[in-house]
Amino acid sequence: MSLGAVTAAPIEPTSAQAARRAHILDAAEACFVRNGFHRTTMQDLAREAAMSPGNIYRYFDSKEAVVLGLAERDRERGAVLVEMLERAGDRRGVLNGILATYFSEMTRGAAILRLDLWGEATRNPAIGAMIARGDEEGRMWLIETFSAIAPGCDAVGLFEAVAPLMKGLIVSRALIPDYDAGPAIRQLLALIDAGFAGPVPAAEKAA
Template sequence: MSAGSAVAARIDPSARREHILAAAEACFVRNGFHRTTMQDLAREAAMSAGNVYRYFASKEDLVLGLAECERARGALLVAELERDGDRRAALLGIITRYFVSITRETAILRVDIWSEATRNPAIAAMTARAEAEARGWFVETFAALARSPACDPAALYALLGPLMKGIIVDRALLPGYDPAAAVAQLLALLDAGLDGRLPLASTPAETGR
């Protein structure tokens, strides 16, 4: 954080929260969620632990805060990309932002949150809400862009969703990973699906599971 931002963080409560969240992100990426203590966060933020607790009662609150910031940034990006009414450009912009340009640090943090969601009900609920929102947007966008009645937007997302997550996992686990080939495959499958050229499996809702 720049000197000017640091000054703002001392004055504006919302800026101070952002300052603490940035420190938490750096600590979680460097040390992992469980190895990071509130004292580590306080040192990273150049604040006392007591001041950190004024804004976030626990590490869980910090994770939820980070996830909410990411959700808000995503919603803002979607709104900006959809402003001119070009749904395909918006879709490609989202894919570029989240799967081509994603930094390893962001991918590591996302995988850490997914891992914590397997043990923490509050984080699991937040992750489920985020997944439902993402699925809803993608399915609606696929439906708007479908070029054939044979296109099944829900089944197309069921096919592409795991590939999207796999790109993030590989970005987190493999130093120097280049997602270009995986993203090219993603786009090829997307175009085939929109054309109705994929033998898509039935979704759970369709099979009664």
């Protein structure tokens, strides 16, 4: 493809290709949520996207590639939020806003997909590596942000304290159809506030 792009005009303009990719990813998200990652075939995906299987394979050569595409899209969306934070003067206010927005706007479908991918990650090394890479990026970013906001705080301990809460919030969002994320989000922000002010309980070794 790279050589073709240089020597000949592409069959579709790039923006149309990007739109087609986005359309396939939307269809994949719908299939995975409805039937689970494992049960979904490339044929199901083609039907959902109203495209021929051959056409789907021009964009993604496997179901794993589709999942990697979804993860990449998630990462790009996250990068937009992070850029907002970097530009803002009030980093702490923006951090709170980002966390609250991310968890309150997460759809049930997105949470179910995440749950499936976690299960899949324990058995499929490609998915496992993808999840681990995403988790590590989020971890590094949060630890750096915590340190930048409250230079003296135990940023690593604080991250360890809030990480299970964030994962559990996604599980609750997936399992409970009319889940109200409000209390857990307030809990998360209160825990971060406490961590900025002093040692987090999890960081203290039991007596």
